[in-house]
Amino acid sequence: MSESVIASQRGIDVAALQRVHFDRDAPLLEVDDLHVEFHTRDGTAKAVNGVSFTLHEGETLGILGESGCGKSVTAQAIMGILDIPPARVAGGKILFRGVDLQKMEEKTRRHIRANKIAMIFQDALSALNPVFTVGWQLGEIYRKHTEASRSQAKAKAVELLDLVGIPAAKERVNSFPHQFSGGMRQRVMIAMALALEPDIIIADEPTTALDVTVQAQVMKLLSDLQQDYRMGLILITHDMAVMADVADKICVMYAGNAVEQADVHQIYSRPAHPYSKGLLESIPRVDMKGQELAAIKGLPPVLVDPPPGCPFHPRCTFARERCQEEKPELYDVPGDRRSACFFWEEVISS
Amino acid sequence: MGRYLIRRLLQFIPVLLGALFLLHYMTVVGIQISGDPVRALFGDNPPPESVLAAMRADYGLDNPCLDRRFDPCVAMFVERLGQYATGDFGIDLRQGRPITEHLGERFPTTMRLALIAVVFETVLGIALGVLAGLRKDRFVDNLVRASTVLLIAFPVFIIGTLIQVYVGVKLGNWIRGQDSMPDWFGQMFTVTYSADYPWLSLILPGLVLGAFSLAAIARLTRTSVIENLRADYVRTAKAKGMPGTRVVGVHTLRNSLIPVVTYIGFDIGNLMAGAVVTEGIFGVPGIGQFVFQGTQNKDAGIVVGTVTILVLVYLIFNLVVDLLYAVLDPRIRYD
Numbered sequence: 001m002s003e004s005v006i007a008s009q010r011g012i013d014v015a016a017l018q019r020v021h022f023d024r025d026a027p028l029l030e031v032d033d034l035h036v037e038f039h040t041r042d043g044t045a046k047a048v049n050g051v052s053f054t055l056h057e058g059e060t061l062g063i064l065g066e067s068g069c070g071k072s073v074t075a076q077a078i079m080g081i082l083d084i085p086p087a088r089v090a091g092g093k094i095l096f097r098g099v100d101l102q103k104m105e106e107k108t109r110r111h112i113r114a115n116k117i118a119m120i121f122q123d124a125l126s127a128l129n130p131v132f133t134v135g136w137q138l139g140e141i142y143r144k145h146t147e148a149s150r151s152q153a154k155a156k157a158v159e160l161l162d163l164v165g166i167p168a169a170k171e172r173v174n175s176f177p178h179q180f181s182g183g184m185r186q187r188v189m190i191a192m193a194l195a196l197e198p199d200i201i202i203a204d205e206p207t208t209a210l211d212v213t214v215q216a217q218v219m220k221l222l223s224d225l226q227q228d229y230r231m232g233l234i235l236i237t238h239d240m241a242v243m244a245d246v247a248d249k250i251c252v253m254y255a256g257n258a259v260e261q262a263d264v265h266q267i268y269s270r271p272a273h274p275y276s277k278g279l280l281e282s283i284p285r286v287d288m289k290g291q292e293l294a295a296i297k298g299l300p301p302v303l304v305d306p307p308p309g310c311p312f313h314p315r316c317t318f319a320r321e322r323c324q325e326e327k328p329e330l331y332d333v334p335g336d337r338r339s340a341c342f343f344w345e346e347v348i349s350s
Numbered sequence: 351m352g353r354y355l356i357r358r359l360l361q362f363i364p365v366l367l368g369a370l371f372l373l374h375y376m377t378v379v380g381i382q383i384s385g386d387p388v389r390a391l392f393g394d395n396p397p398p399e400s401v402l403a404a405m406r407a408d409y410g411l412d413n414p415c416l417d418r419r420f421d422p423c424v425a426m427f428v429e430r431l432g433q434y435a436t437g438d439f440g441i442d443l444r445q446g447r448p449i450t451e452h453l454g455e456r457f458p459t460t461m462r463l464a465l466i467a468v469v470f471e472t473v474l475g476i477a478l479g480v481l482a483g484l485r486k487d488r489f490v491d492n493l494v495r496a497s498t499v500l501l502i503a504f505p506v507f508i509i510g511t512l513i514q515v516y517v518g519v520k521l522g523n524w525i526r527g528q529d530s531m532p533d534w535f536g537q538m539f540t541v542t543y544s545a546d547y548p549w550l551s552l553i554l555p556g557l558v559l560g561a562f563s564l565a566a567i568a569r570l571t572r573t574s575v576i577e578n579l580r581a582d583y584v585r586t587a588k589a590k591g592m593p594g595t596r597v598v599g600v601h602t603l604r605n606s607l608i609p610v611v612t613y614i615g616f617d618i619g620n621l622m623a624g625a626v627v628t629e630g631i632f633g634v635p636g637i638g639q640f641v642f643q644g645t646q647n648k649d650a651g652i653v654v655g656t657v658t659i660l661v662l663v664y665l666i667f668n669l670v671v672d673l674l675y676a677v678l679d680p681r682i683r684y685d
Contacts, residue, residue, distance in 0.1 A: 081588040106594075113591035121589075126582040130681055131604050141590050176680040192590065 016108045017115060026098030028232045029055040029078070029117075029200055034092035036070070036077050036256075038303075039085055045303035047073045049256040050092070055200065060226065060233040062247030062264070064240070064279065066300055070256040071236045075202045078234075079119050080109055096200075114141055118193035120222075122205035124185035128177035134161070134188050135173035141195040160191040164221060183214035190222060200232040207242060219246060240283050244268055252276045255301050255311040258330060262337035272339035272348050274316045310340070318343050354682070358672050362665060369661045370434075374427045377650045382419045387411065387648050391443060409443070409651065430654075439655035443647065449655030452640060460636035462549060463629070464621045466556025471564040472614060476607070478564075479571025483606075484598065486576055494572065498565035506624055510558045510631040514541055518554055543634040555632040559624050563617045570613055574606040581605070608679050615671030619664040 036048035048070040055061050063071045076082045078094055080101060094101045096116060101109060113119075121127035129137060138160055139153030148156065154173065161169035164187040177185055186206060193201050203222060207215040223246050226233045237243055243250065243264070250267050252260040252275060260273035271277040278296040298315040301307055307314055313323035322342060330338045333348075341347060381387060388405045389396065396402065406412040410430075415423040433440070439449040482494035501509070522539035525531050537550040544551040578584060579602055587601040625638035633639075637656060644652030676682045 076585075079589055081585060110591040110593060113589055115591065119589040121582060121586060123582060127586045129583040129587070129601055129605070131679060133680075140592070144590075144592055144596070178681050192586075 016111045020099055020104070020108065022096070023098030026095065027054045028057055028059075028097065029234075030093070030095040031074070031078065032093040032095070034074065034077060034094065035090040036073050036082065037088050037090045039088065040304065043304040046090075046306070047087075047256050047303060048077065051251070051253070051256075051258045052092075053251050053258070053261065055232040055234060057199070057232055058227070058230045060223070060235055060246055060248045062243045062250040063234065063236045063253060064238065064243055064250055064276075065253035066238060068300060068303070069253045071253055072204050074253075075119065075204050075234065075236055078202065079113060079117060080106075081113070081119075111145060114145055114193075114198065115196045116198050117200040117202065118196070118198040120186075120189050120193045120201060120203040120206045123209045124182070124189045125177060125209075127189060128185060130177060133174050133176055134180070137177075138173075138188070138192055138195060141192065145196060156195070157191075160195060161188070163194065164188070164191040164225075166191075182210050183218060186210060186214075186218050187221065190218070190225070194225060194229075197229060198231065200234065201226065202234045202236070204236045205238070206235070208237070208239065215242065222246075240279060252279070255306060256303060257311060257340060258338075259312065259340045260338065261330070262333075262339075263335070266335060266337055270348050272333050272337060272344045273341045274318045274347055275312050277347060277350075278315075310342075318347060354676055355673065358669060362669060366661065366665055369665075370431070370658060371427060373654060373657055373661070374430060375422055377654050378416065378423045378426070379420060381411070381416050381650060382421065384648070386416075387443065387650055390648055409441070434658065439658065440651040442644070442652050443649045449652060452652075453637065453656060453659060456635060456637050456640050459543070459548070459552075459634060460622070460625055460629070460638060463552050463556050463559060463625060463634060463636060464618065466549075466552055467560030467563070467621055467624075468614070468618065470557055471560035471567055471617075475564045475567030476571050476610060478568040479610075480575055480598075480603065480606075482568065482572040483575030483579070491572070494568055498568050501561050501565035506558065506562060506627050507631065509561055510555075510628055513554065513558055514631060542632055552634065555628050555634055558631070559621060559628040562624070563613075563620065566617075567610055567613060571606060571610050574609050575602060578602045578606045604678065608675065611671060611675055611678060615668050615675075618667040618671075619660075622660050622664065 034051045038045040135157040138157035142148035142153040158169045247264045254275045260276045281294040310323040313319040328340045330340045415421045478494050482491040485491050518541040526536035537547040538553045540551045587597045629636045629638035
């Protein structure tokens, strides 16, 4: 009996992805006008409001924004792991190599996860299952996506742990997540995402739960591996410093909207949206020690009941009357960038 | 794992001694307050004092500390422990047979009853709880929640009596009246225990005994499943492209069962206590009935001897559950 027959008897359709016609010339990932809503008791919260971006091989796209701005929801919508209900993808397309993931059957789409697009989560302690060994959790990916047997899967798990720099991988493979340190756990998460050599990795705040020195190690590992495998990386974070180091281009999100999209250097040197500008100014600087930190005043809007007009206007120093009535679209700004501000010229030159 | 096992075994000793001493003290105080049980045996027609004294000596009730109210009678306790160590759990007042002999006859019946109850409450309780948890706030969930509240709200003796009347007598008589039904089938709906059908005739009492815990387990599992479905590692399992059945059946369930196993552990003790009522209703000649008769006859020997053995059983089950708990949750094992 061939291995694929055995696999299909175990309910694993290994060939599912081979029947999908991916367009090799199409961009790795295209998100077009994505809308995600949450149905809550207080009404419908529009968590993602028409976000679009494109990701190519070897490229790192940073998604920047405060908590609750829709960064993680965008990521989970791409992965197809939103809890439906209460969430609902209300519109837009998610194309992987030209194939619309939304139209794919779930039994095929589940193979896209891990095989093509993998995800790294923020808090590795809670993101790893406490009752299974690390090796088991890594091996599971091989056992459920490929024809690997238990022992083959375990051997692969050891290789992976080795790859992400875990010492004595052979012994550590039988350890439980709580026996690892925070940085090691995050390495395990990275190993998990790398298992099937996906084309895209989405890292949702991968270093937020770690202390600064470990942060740097983990980020370096992640970007090295990205270079080696020519993967597309979507890095979600609110940490401006990490972002500046790693990202090629950045999408700044505010209250479910993409408010600025640009090259990393452009954003850090001359932001074209008041919100991006505010974020940059709120980074503490050594040479400004003793002075008051320029924080963005106010709070992000309640998503169930966003303000009319531009969602940022209540907190914006550039706001005029027009901002309260009319919602700005994403305007093209010279230098292949976009800004959702009527007065982007003024913001850039300020 | 080895150190965990040894630590748990060491904890076992003080708990056992403490439980036995409390039991000893309660019966001693009972005798000190309500008077001499040997004298009470004879009612209005007491035999000569010499006979009474001889009987007291036989039953170990001649210690003068029994006349002093609230005296803990430590010497008696130590003596009793010595007897337990040699397997001597005393004799009953009326027949004068060793308690262990009575228990030997009755224990298997109660164990069968408890086993039926445990299997019933665990299998059905977890199944209902998982179903309700997965379909939170939908019809199935509301049904499970409403019916479990009903089960919890009614005391065992009411549910037991109702089931005995409606299922055992009314439905059971009808079934037993049908010629087409095999005899054993009718036994599943019997009113009383029948020694010819040691398992089948215990099914109905077993269901009654397990009813309360069934409801508790269903609710516990439901909450636990709902909580774990929101856990980050469940999201990770989805992101790894695991099929939905595996996300629930492996990643969610294993974690959800940890509190349920704890509950089942101490529930085995409750089942022994619950058996007192259930065995009474259905006339099952088990340990519960024995203790019940012992208390009614003021037979301290029966009560102390039986409860001591029940405490032992309870502690052993708890130990087993603690070990099982460590198997389920590695964080405990490797602490």
